[in-house]
Amino acid sequence: MLEIKNLHVSIEEDGTEILKGLNLKVGSGEVHAIMGPNGSGKSTLASVLAGKDGYEVTNGTVAFCGDDLLELAADERAREGLFLAFQYPIELPGVSMSNFLKQAVQSVREHQGKEALTSGALLQMMKEKAALVHLDPALKSRSVNEGFSGGEKKRNEIFQLAMLEPKFAILDETDSGLDIDALRIVADGVNHLRSPERSFLLITHYQRLLDYIVPDFVHVLMNGRIVMTGGKELALELEEKGYDWIKDETTQLA
Amino acid sequence: MPSGVEMSMELKEQSRSGEDVFIERFEDLIGPNTNGSESEWTLNRRNAIQVFAQNGFPNKKSESYKYTPVTKWLQSQLKNGMHTAAGSSVQSGNLKNEALPTPLLDESEVRGEPSSLENMKGLHVHATNGLIRGSLSEALPTGLIICSFKQALVDHPKLLSEYLTKAVVLERDPFAALASAFAEDGILIFVPAGLEVEKAIVIHHDALFSNSLIQARLLVVAEEGTKVNVIEHFPFLDAGSSFENRVAEVFAGKGARVDHVLVMERNDQTLFVNSLFVHQDANSFFRTNTVTLGGGLVRHNLNFLPDAEECETHLHGLYVAKGTAHVDNHTLVDHAKPNCFSNEIFKGIVTNQAVGVFNGKVLVRQDAQKTNAYQSSKCIVLDRGARTYAKPELEIYADDVKCSHGATTGELDEDALFYLRARGIHPDAAKLMLLEAFAKDIIGLIDFDEVRNYLYQRLHGLLTVTK
Numbered sequence A: 001m002l003e004i005k006n007l008h009v010s011i012e013e014d015g016t017e018i019l020k021g022l023n024l025k026v027g028s029g030e031v032h033a034i035m036g037p038n039g040s041g042k043s044t045l046a047s048v049l050a051g052k053d054g055y056e057v058t059n060g061t062v063a064f065c066g067d068d069l070l071e072l073a074a075d076e077r078a079r080e081g082l083f084l085a086f087q088y089p090i091e092l093p094g095v096s097m098s099n100f101l102k103q104a105v106q107s108v109r110e111h112q113g114k115e116a117l118t119s120g121a122l123l124q125m126m127k128e129k130a131a132l133v134h135l136d137p138a139l140k141s142r143s144v145n146e147g148f149s150g151g152e153k154k155r156n157e158i159f160q161l162a163m164l165e166p167k168f169a170i171l172d173e174t175d176s177g178l179d180i181d182a183l184r185i186v187a188d189g190v191n192h193l194r195s196p197e198r199s200f201l202l203i204t205h206y207q208r209l210l211d212y213i214v215p216d217f218v219h220v221l222m223n224g225r226i227v228m229t230g231g232k233e234l235a236l237e238l239e240e241k242g243y244d245w246i247k248d249e250t251t252q253l254a
Numbered sequence B: 001m002p003s004g005v006e007m008s009m010e011l012k013e014q015s016r017s018g019e020d021v022f023i024e025r026f027e028d029l030i031g032p033n034t035n036g037s038e039s040e041w042t043l044n045r046r047n048a049i050q051v052f053a054q055n056g057f058p059n060k061k062s063e064s065y066k067y068t069p070v071t072k073w074l075q076s077q078l079k080n081g082m083h084t085a086a087g088s089s090v091q092s093g094n095l096k097n098e099a100l101p102t103p104l105l106d107e108s109e110v111r112g113e114p115s116s117l118e119n120m121k122g123l124h125v126h127a128t129n130g131l132i133r134g135s136l137s138e139a140l141p142t143g144l145i146i147c148s149f150k151q152a153l154v155d156h157p158k159l160l161s162e163y164l165t166k167a168v169v170l171e172r173d174p175f176a177a178l179a180s181a182f183a184e185d186g187i188l189i190f191v192p193a194g195l196e197v198e199k200a201i202v203i204h205h206d207a208l209f210s211n212s213l214i215q216a217r218l219l220v221v222a223e224e225g226t227k228v229n230v231i232e233h234f235p236f237l238d239a240g241s242s243f244e245n246r247v248a249e250v251f252a253g254k255g256a257r258v259d260h261v262l263v264m265e266r267n268d269q270t271l272f273v274n275s276l277f278v279h280q281d282a283n284s285f286f287r288t289n290t291v292t293l294g295g296g297l298v299r300h301n302l303n304f305l306p307d308a309e310e311c312e313t314h315l316h317g318l319y320v321a322k323g324t325a326h327v328d329n330h331t332l333v334d335h336a337k338p339n340c341f342s343n344e345i346f347k348g349i350v351t352n353q354a355v356g357v358f359n360g361k362v363l364v365r366q367d368a369q370k371t372n373a374y375q376s377s378k379c380i381v382l383d384r385g386a387r388t389y390a391k392p393e394l395e396i397y398a399d400d401v402k403c404s405h406g407a408t409t410g411e412l413d414e415d416a417l418f419y420l421r422a423r424g425i426h427p428d429a430a431k432l433m434l435l436e437a438f439a440k441d442i443i444g445l446i447d448f449d450e451v452r453n454y455l456y457q458r459l460h461g462l463l464t465v466t467k
């Protein structure tokens, strides 16, 4: 589904290199977790995959379902079925949730050759998907993320994921800032959305999330590279020992 | 041919200054004061032309027109043969009584398409060159007067002498002085004490003589304890390069509530100077929502004098300047008395080579203790070729007041755009959503569904083609 080869990414503004030859392959229906210390480049990877401006890919390739992902604009990627749940969801005063979802869902559906939903069907879908993450349906008449609590914002991201039914979803620290109940709700939502046609990339700082969403693979991202890959046990090991031992190991290897 | 056009002058000579043209024109119109027994109104007009003659049009040194070259525009229009006396021939009368004959129409009169504001619930008034045309859509509530000044002079002479020109500060602006000198006629709205006018009074300024100078005038007198809504629409007209120099005066009596909406959508060759002077008595409420979606050069001079305690003043404004349009909102809130509240919110969207100017002055005089005065101006610039200038001015002489102001100018928020695009929304649609959301803050403050919906539609159309 997604194959990243030797990806080098710099900040456009000052040329600082953040990703330094990253390789990652995610197959259909797989759930991969990426862990790593703060500042190691996890959000940068998510942003570059989603097509955010301000980054320069200096080397490497990203194939998404066989296409060159990097050739596509951000909105095209989304319509092709790539989804990013933001670490910091943006507030959009004056843009109502319902209009936002309508525009998004219809754009994506139109691109994928699906027929447009009637407003009744769209409403019904919103109701069902909101229930999935225990989001108050009254939120749909509010402005996007405006005045939402931290937890509501995160659940709203998963709600949008559910509405857009992407092939590939990146969750950037969706767990951080959530209490245990909210974490469970989010995890249940994600688990519900797992399917053989849908892959996930879970970016997280803590192992905790992976108790609830059990990944197929765990990768460690440090200094702009995947330095270690393992099964779900790796997350536990990281939780116990931190990241320093990996540093030692990789420097020894180098 | 109606006399308005006969009297018009071809002004192709370049030797005379713009001022002289108007001063001579005035003398032709009024003649010298021979017997000294002129009406107060005429004397006022003479005074106004004197003030205009002393001050002249704004020049390069005029601070308040620094960013807005009205004089240059005006001169080029004069050179191109603008008619300077149009309008005076249009018949008008007191709408209270009966249907009036349709006024003489000149072939150069241009009328706008009926817009959806025509269909809203309200008391509809149609105006050619700022003067009432035809009859009112329906009977008026008892006591409410909507008529021409000329009619008022016959039926209610005291009203005019008590109020007309009394709110205008001639020295403040040469255009207001000029318009006051040429104020031959206009529209009077009088709301007698205690009357709450349920339906909005909707004035459709939907016909103009083309390529003309029009000095339209509106006087709204809302006596004690009244409620009235006045909606003015200046729709798009294919009327060439007209210059509308209009003055509106509003008197809000004790405890009165006056709500005003102005929607400006003229063509891109129009020069439009709108001077609003509002005088407020104790416990009164006044609100204007000045929405500019069209015009070539538009200058709003909005002046507020809450002249007694416990007044509430709201100034809301929205403008979209496209192409080479130039939109300038120039406001003054003059807090003279204690315990008043004013809130000013302006928002603008400027694109292409357009220019947006905001100047907001809040003056809190020494007596005006416990004043709460707030002001905010926000502008989105969509194009590198577009320019904006914002100048908030707070001048405070009282010590126990709460005042704040803020002015921001910037591009559309990149993070917000990215968020929308990351959900599959096309960039143009995403921009449109954000711009509409931005404008909604102001339009949402208008009380009438029909007006809000009309404006949302217009905005959608305007912004959809805006790149």
Ligand SMILES: Nc1ncnc2c1ncn2[C@@H]1O[C@H](COP(=O)(O)OP(=O)(O)O)[C@@H](O)[C@H]1O
Binding pocket: A011, A018, A036, A037, A038, A039, A040, A041, A042, A043, A044, A045, A054
């Ligand atoms: N747009 C940007 N401009 C400047 N520096 C950035 C930008 N994005 C990321 N960085 C820097 O890149 C590094 C990696 O950041 P990030 O990808 O957010 O890390 P993580 O998500 O793993 O905590 C950090 O040092 C951060 O300061």
Ligand SMILES: [Mg+2]
Binding pocket: A042, A043, A044, A087, A172, A173
């Ligand atoms: Mg991060």
